[in-house]
Amino acid sequence: MEFIIPIKGAVNYKITLDSSVWIFDDRRIDLNTYFNTERNELDEDLEYTKVTSAHWSREIMEGATFPPTLKSEKKFEKTKMMTGTFGIHLKHFIKNSEPHPDASELVFESEAGDVFSIPFEEVDKIILKFSQEGKPLKEDGPIHVLLEDGSNYESPYKNISAIRIQ
Numbered sequence: 001m002e003f004i005i006p007i008k009g010a011v012n013y014k015i016t017l018d019s020s021v022w023i024f025d026d027r028r029i030d031l032n033t034y035f036n037t038e039r040n041e042l043d044e045d046l047e048y049t050k051v052t053s054a055h056w057s058r059e060i061m062e063g064a065t066f067p068p069t070l071k072s073e074k075k076f077e078k079t080k081m082m083t084g085t086f087g088i089h090l091k092h093f094i095k096n097s098e099p100h101p102d103a104s105e106l107v108f109e110s111e112a113g114d115v116f117s118i119p120f121e122e123v124d125k126i127i128l129k130f131s132q133e134g135k136p137l138k139e140d141g142p143i144h145v146l147l148e149d150g151s152n153y154e155s156p157y158k159n160i161s162a163i164r165i166q
């Protein structure tokens with residue numbers, strides 16, 4: 001199975017997504033808890049900057065050696081990555097492709113030739129699931145498309161092979 005998904009169509013930059021590397025992305029979402037907890041609308045770029053700067057400050061103050069608690073945190077995070085179910089918001093990637101101002105529709109194409117679409121304004125409400133219990137989605141992946149409200153969590157759109165902006 002191909003893990004590469006192109007974003008094409010009415011964009012300035014046609015980009016390809018590799019879902020096999022998202023497990024290392026700090027923007028990943030733990031789907032085991034995401035739909036069960038209340039979320040505050042936060043600027044994810046701002047949060048990422050805060051976390052990164054805190055890590056940088058700690059490294060400057062304490063040096064590159066890791067205190068015992070940080071080692072425990074890293075071990076916990078590694079275990080979580082090996083057993084968790086994860087997704088990532090599509091908006092990060094759409095933003096990088098620079099869609100044309102007249103974009104009106106987001107079309108998901110499947111390997112079987114099926115397509116489904118949503119209005120482009122809803123791009124912020126799409127989550128791409130890429131991992132189930134620590135394993136990539138090989139059978140019906142490489143990604144599943146979930147709606148942010150969780151309404152299609154039990155029956156996501158599967159076998160996505162391309163994302164087209166019209």
